[in-house]
Amino acid sequence: MTQTAHPLPGTGDMLCFALYSANHAMTRLYRPLLQPLGLTYPQYLVLVALWAEDEKRVGALGAELGLDTNTLTPLLKRMAEAGLVTRSRSAEDERVVTVKLTDRGRSMQAEAERITGCVFAATGLSVAELSDLRDRINRLTEELEQHV
Amino acid sequence: MTQTAHPLPGTGDMLCFALYSANHAMTRLYRPLLQPLGLTYPQYLVLVALWAEDEKRVGALGAELGLDTNTLTPLLKRMAEAGLVTRSRSAEDERVVTVKLTDRGRSMQAEAERITGCVFAATGLSVAELSDLRDRINRLTEELEQHV
DNA sequence: GCTATCTGTATCGCACACGATATAAACGCT
DNA sequence: AGCGTTTATATCGTGTGCGATACAGATAGC
Numbered sequence: 001m002t003q004t005a006h007p008l009p010g011t012g013d014m015l016c017f018a019l020y021s022a023n024h025a026m027t028r029l030y031r032p033l034l035q036p037l038g039l040t041y042p043q044y045l046v047l048v049a050l051w052a053e054d055e056k057r058v059g060a061l062g063a064e065l066g067l068d069t070n071t072l073t074p075l076l077k078r079m080a081e082a083g084l085v086t087r088s089r090s091a092e093d094e095r096v097v098t099v100k101l102t103d104r105g106r107s108m109q110a111e112a113e114r115i116t117g118c119v120f121a122a123t124g125l126s127v128a129e130l131s132d133l134r135d136r137i138n139r140l141t142e143e144l145e146q147h148v
Numbered sequence: 149m150t151q152t153a154h155p156l157p158g159t160g161d162m163l164c165f166a167l168y169s170a171n172h173a174m175t176r177l178y179r180p181l182l183q184p185l186g187l188t189y190p191q192y193l194v195l196v197a198l199w200a201e202d203e204k205r206v207g208a209l210g211a212e213l214g215l216d217t218n219t220l221t222p223l224l225k226r227m228a229e230a231g232l233v234t235r236s237r238s239a240e241d242e243r244v245v246t247v248k249l250t251d252r253g254r255s256m257q258a259e260a261e262r263i264t265g266c267v268f269a270a271t272g273l274s275v276a277e278l279s280d281l282r283d284r285i286n287r288l289t290e291e292l293e294q295h296v
Numbered sequence: 297g298c299t300a301t302c303t304g305t306a307t308c309g310c311a312c313a314c315g316a317t318a319t320a321a322a323c324g325c326t
Numbered sequence: 327a328g329c330g331t332t333t334a335t336a337t338c339g340t341g342t343g344c345g346a347t348a349c350a351g352a353t354a355g356c
């Protein structure tokens with residue numbers, strides 16, 4: 001019933017470090033899988049977001065990925081240069097930039113399905129375990145975001 | 149019993165994105181707590197590692213935090229400039245650089261205990277729930293690191 | 297119609313994170 | 327002793343990630 005008794009936590013006991021390390025491990029797992037496609041991990045996340053629903057404005061992508069335009073604008077410019085997406089200003093509202101998949105960007109979804117399978121296998125989890133862990137982590141994220 | 153049926157996953161269904169977002173949420177929670185101390189989140193992790201055991205070589209810190217010297221060297225130089233640690237070459241092996249807490253760096257541990265409490269409260273979890281989630285995530289990390 | 301404000305995106309500077317490369321010290325083998 | 331290899335750290339370039347700021351277009355209020 002004591003609240004906390006952590007004399008010398010060390011990184012190993014910290015939830016935040018567990019998340020930090022797991023995120024690093026995940027990006028390191030994805031890196032060699034994405035490299036043949038010329039994609040970085042955040043760029044891959046942008047594609048995933050656009051595969052689910054194409055033609056999103058920069059702000060909507062940022063809200064979904066938790067990134068601001070200071071990160072997204074240069075990232076999207078690189079993806080546009082690579083021929084994965086197009087960036088076009090809206091006609092009715094000149095402030096808005098709409099991001100749209102190119103044929104090349106859309107065609108990468110097939111290859112990505114294979115990557116998803118590799119990653120799933122590497123987790124060593126069942127579908128149920130993976131879903132449960134993901135949901136717990138997502139609930140934690142929601143809780144943390146309320147205390148900013 | 150079907151293995152996978154994910155027609156349009158989207159970021160919301162992905163474990164990797166859950167980790168990505170949770171890690172971001174955690175760093176955003178820590179940021180305002182660490183800012184008064186002039187610390188970034190990775191710098192804070194270095195201090196935690198040194199509080200648990202002082203006088204570590206650069207390579208040992210890197211192994212613990214999962215970072216290479218290309219990240220650690222400039223980070224430790226900034227921490228040395230800020231008066232948190234010292235970097236000294238070993239006498240018996242000139243290749244080795246030992247990182248050691250200064251009095252100032254050591255004295256920050258007290259303040260950090262307060263931060264740990266804030267973060268724990270923000271998770272909305274019990275100690276048991278937190279430990280369980282942390283262990284699950286750590287097991288996932290171990291599993292992922294075997295498939296690099 | 298004019299201005300103040302808000303909104304959406306872009307820019308700048310700094311701090312990670314990492315692949316690739318460099319460099320010096322230590323070690324091993326003959 | 328000499329020399330190739332390994333080891334520990336450092337450097338460089340690119341790509342996020344974010345606080346602060348800038349700016350143009352849209353909106354509201356008068």
